[in-house]
Amino acid sequence: MSTNIMNNQDPSIAQALRDLPQLDCPQDQWQAIAAGLEKRKRRTVPASWVRSLSAVASLLLAVFISSVMPPQPNDTVEIQQLMAASQYYEQRVQLAPRVSRADRAMAAAEIEDLIASVDSQLVMASGRTQQRLLWQQRVALMSHLVSVTDPGAGFEQPRIL
């Protein structure tokens, strides 16, 4: 059944979606964007919680890598392992109950922004070593996100392929 479903992709629906018109933003966003850019320029010292988060992420990364990742001379293999770990955490986050506490929701949103930033860098990463380091950061952030979104579940090491 799954094979049939996989093949059941409809080119005419795809074409109809491509034919949908482009949309204009209801409001001009430039002033808000310019203000946001200015704010970023002024923010020379990160807020304390960002520094704390980075420290926690670094610590988690060090602990995580040293405890579960055997030394791997081959970046490609290690990247695959990190991708699997990241995917595992993504699934944990999806299964986690909805965050109800405001402080946790805010922390989760900020961690997700950091993850999005790592994702953007991953797109531009040229070498395997750089990719590996970014995947390490992503896994550390994902594990932290799990601990924020589902604190009752406790820490569980990811399954490594």
Add this chain to the structure above:
Amino acid sequence: MNSSFAIDVDAQLIEQAARGCTSSCEQLYRLFQRPVYTLAYRFMQCPDDAQEVVQDVFIKALSKLDRYRGDAPFWGWLRQVAVNTALSALRKRGRRKGEMSMSDLLENQLPSHVSQTSHGIDIHQAYSQLPATTRAVIWLHDVEGYTHAEIGKMMNRSTSFSKSQVARGHAAMRSGLEYEAGFDLCPQTS
């Protein structure tokens, strides 16, 4: 397949924007605001959420222009920032509100009020009623031309996940459209 993001940009304009020239940054915003908003709206299906994504995309991209290396088209880089930002916004919203899954949708059957346009169908309506993740996968694949492997990677899922989301989403849209329009919109060729 041409992405609506595929707009050529003068390298000098990017350099000036990277140096902090406000008017160059604004020019880049004016050039790309429509494709960014369109993608954000198609993912979020809410003008306010989409506008928030647009702001985030341009603030991130314009403040990190120094990281754009210039060995690939600028639009591809910006589009990737937009996709990552929109996916992140979807994840956040999904956790806040809860999102219906594709399985939920198939179990509950489709859209009860897919409307007809003067041409007989409303593809936008059928698309907008899909679960958020399915919408995002379908848009990235069908409109932006990403491969299933690329989509799987971006969403931290498998290639098969992307394939099945597209196939199930198409099936759901087709059955909804057929049900309402009373004819076979997309006859199977085989």
